[in-house]
Amino acid sequence: MIQNVLDGVLTGAVISLGAIGLTMVMHMLRFANFAYAELLAIGAYAALVFDKVLAALAPVLASAFKPLTLSASLALATLLAMAITGASAVLLDWLIFRRIRAKADALSMVFASFGVALIVRNAITLAFGHDAKLFSKDIAFATVLSTDPLILVKADQVFVLIAALALMAAFHIVLTRTAFGFALRAVAENPNLAQVAGVRLSTMIVSVWLIGGAFSAAAGVFYTLTNHLSPALGHNFLLPVFAATIVGGIGSVYGAVLGGFLVGVASALSLAVLPSGYVPAMPFLIILAVLLLRPHGLFGEDQA
Amino acid sequence: MTAALTIEALEAGYVRDLPILRQVDLVAERAKLTVIIGPNGAGKSTLIKAVAGLVPVTSGRVLLDGQDIAGIRPDQMGALGLSYVPQTDNIFRHLSVRENLALVLRRVPEKQARMAELFVLFPALAQKRADRAGSLSGGQRQMLAIAMALAPRPRVVLMDEPSAGLSPKIAAEVLALARSLTRQDVTVLLVEQNVKQALGVADHCYILAEGRNQLDGPAAAILADPVVGEIYLGGKRMSAA
Numbered sequence: 422m423i424q425n426v427l428d429g430v431l432t433g434a435v436i437s438l439g440a441i442g443l444t445m446v447m448h449m450l451r452f453a454n455f456a457y458a459e460l461l462a463i464g465a466y467a468a469l470v471f472d473k474v475l476a477a478l479a480p481v482l483a484s485a486f487k488p489l490t491l492s493a494s495l496a497l498a499t500l501l502a503m504a505i506t507g508a509s510a511v512l513l514d515w516l517i518f519r520r521i522r523a524k525a526d527a528l529s530m531v532f533a534s535f536g537v538a539l540i541v542r543n544a545i546t547l548a549f550g551h552d553a554k555l556f557s558k559d560i561a562f563a564t565v566l567s568t569d570p571l572i573l574v575k576a577d578q579v580f581v582l583i584a585a586l587a588l589m590a591a592f593h594i595v596l597t598r599t600a601f602g603f604a605l606r607a608v609a610e611n612p613n614l615a616q617v618a619g620v621r622l623s624t625m626i627v628s629v630w631l632i633g634g635a636f637s638a639a640a641g642v643f644y645t646l647t648n649h650l651s652p653a654l655g656h657n658f659l660l661p662v663f664a665a666t667i668v669g670g671i672g673s674v675y676g677a678v679l680g681g682f683l684v685g686v687a688s689a690l691s692l693a694v695l696p697s698g699y700v701p702a703m704p705f706l707i708i709l710a711v712l713l714l715r716p717h718g719l720f721g722e723d724q725a
Numbered sequence: 726m727t728a729a730l731t732i733e734a735l736e737a738g739y740v741r742d743l744p745i746l747r748q749v750d751l752v753a754e755r756a757k758l759t760v761i762i763g764p765n766g767a768g769k770s771t772l773i774k775a776v777a778g779l780v781p782v783t784s785g786r787v788l789l790d791g792q793d794i795a796g797i798r799p800d801q802m803g804a805l806g807l808s809y810v811p812q813t814d815n816i817f818r819h820l821s822v823r824e825n826l827a828l829v830l831r832r833v834p835e836k837q838a839r840m841a842e843l844f845v846l847f848p849a850l851a852q853k854r855a856d857r858a859g860s861l862s863g864g865q866r867q868m869l870a871i872a873m874a875l876a877p878r879p880r881v882v883l884m885d886e887p888s889a890g891l892s893p894k895i896a897a898e899v900l901a902l903a904r905s906l907t908r909q910d911v912t913v914l915l916v917e918q919n920v921k922q923a924l925g926v927a928d929h930c931y932i933l934a935e936g937r938n939q940l941d942g943p944a945a946a947i948l949a950d951p952v953v954g955e956i957y958l959g960g961k962r963m964s965a966a
Contacts, residue, residue: 600828600831603820603824603828603831604831606817606820606824607817607828610817610818610819610820613779613814614811614816614817615817616778616779616798616799617779617800617811618800618817618828618829618873619828619829619831619832619877620828
């Protein structure tokens with residue numbers, strides 16, 4: 422049971438990072454973006470490529486920071502992947518969603534997002550193949566910190582949790598201490614009034630895509646630090662990330678963080694009582710339960 | 726007298742080819758309070774939303790100190806010297822009072838000094854600066870909305886029914902505040918349903934109906950007009966006093 426909770430918290434941190442961007446995009450652009458989780462895969466694969474390139478250019482960067490399997494090249498690659506994924510999110514919006522937004526309704530956007538998800542997933546498969554990849558072959562021999570033989574806690578997992586929480590804390594500081602953060606929160610609450618208050622909506626839309634893309638990339642890399650990477654990464658996280666967003670309340674960043682941990686822990690705990698094949702249904706059950714009890718989520722509000 | 730805001734033959738509406746405003750003309754004199762009244766659906770709120778850039782203008786001009794601002798994005802209006810106070814949802818409830826003001830002051834030089842000035846002007850807000858704006862009373866919310874509009878030192882302030890939903894006492898205070906702005910060289914254009922109180926503080930009045938100009942004149946004269954009294958003031962002729 423303790424192991425389930427630990428695993429759930431770790432997965433929850435990854436889901437939370439993914440859900441932060443999705444909740445902002447869904448609230449601001451008023452559509453369910455089913456391509457969003459593919460940003461996790463774009464980020465993880467981008468980091469994989471940058472890691473290899475950096476390690477080849479400067480082999481000294483390839484050695485791991487023991488007891489982690491993380492190397493300097495992968496740390497730098499993650500930062501580059503965050504930038505590239507943010508830019509990819511902006512590009513996808515500019516090429517596809519912005520154009521549909523100008524001409525059609527939210528339902529058309531939803532269908533378009535299904536198409537984008539398929540295109541992105543298949544493009545990744547075409548480029549990297551179906552085979553599972555690893556950032557480091559050392560992952561199988563990663564240092565285990567726990568002394569209890571029944572509880573497995575790897576140093577990489579502790580790092581991932583701390584790094585994810587640090588990113589969330591940094592974003593919290595941005596939201597609560599900076600004028601840019603006030604503008605983001607203002608747009609999330611009332612886009613029309615935000616414009617009256619001097620906030621340029623198109624700039625904020627680009628910012629939200631950039632932030633969401635960067636956080637998704639971090640989520641993808643953090644997950645892959647302790648797991649295999651495959652083109653299905655985004656697809657596998659689609660439902661948990663959506664569940665976290667809906668549980669937290671669409672538009673609430675803090676709700677998305679809490680929702681991510683709730684979905685992660687609930688899914689992991691369900692392993693204790695259910696066969697593993699039923700676990701992917703857990704986010705669905707959570708979505709249904711929340712929608713029945715609180716249709717706008719834990720922190721959400723009715724949108725007129 | 727010089728015009729701070731001039732509206733010429735304005736046509737505007739939410740849907741293309743279906744204008745709500747038809748050839749509306751209006752002049753708001755500098756440092757004067759101009760009120761727009763009219764029945765429900767007359768297009769009063771649409772008019773100031775169109776001036777603020779929130780409703781598409783299909784034809785006509787909106788001149789702010791001679792510069793045509795029709796079609797300019799709403800987020801650019803503050804920098805041009807025009808602020809707008811919406812009727813409802815005019816503050817960010819999830820932001821604190823200080824954060825609401827910091828948001829509108831983010832491009833203003835010496836923002837801390839300006840915020841301190843605003844807290845002197847609105848002492849009730851100063852006491853609540855750390856509170857979430859959603860926890861304020863109706864009157865305090867309206868004060869915050871007006872403080873946000875005044876923060877960038879606008880030359881023209883548009884107000885959409887600032888007394889709506891307030892008690893008569895607070896409504897009178899809000900209208901008196903709107904009046905006091907003119908003494909600081911600010912031009913105020915407001916829409917009001919509270920006709921008698923609004924005409925009591927206004928310099929000039931425009932009456933709109935069905936999206937068109939119906940009548941305009943000095944507020945005192947309109948207030949004393951028996952026809953206007955019949956239509957808008959419950960059938961009683963009011964004195965300007």
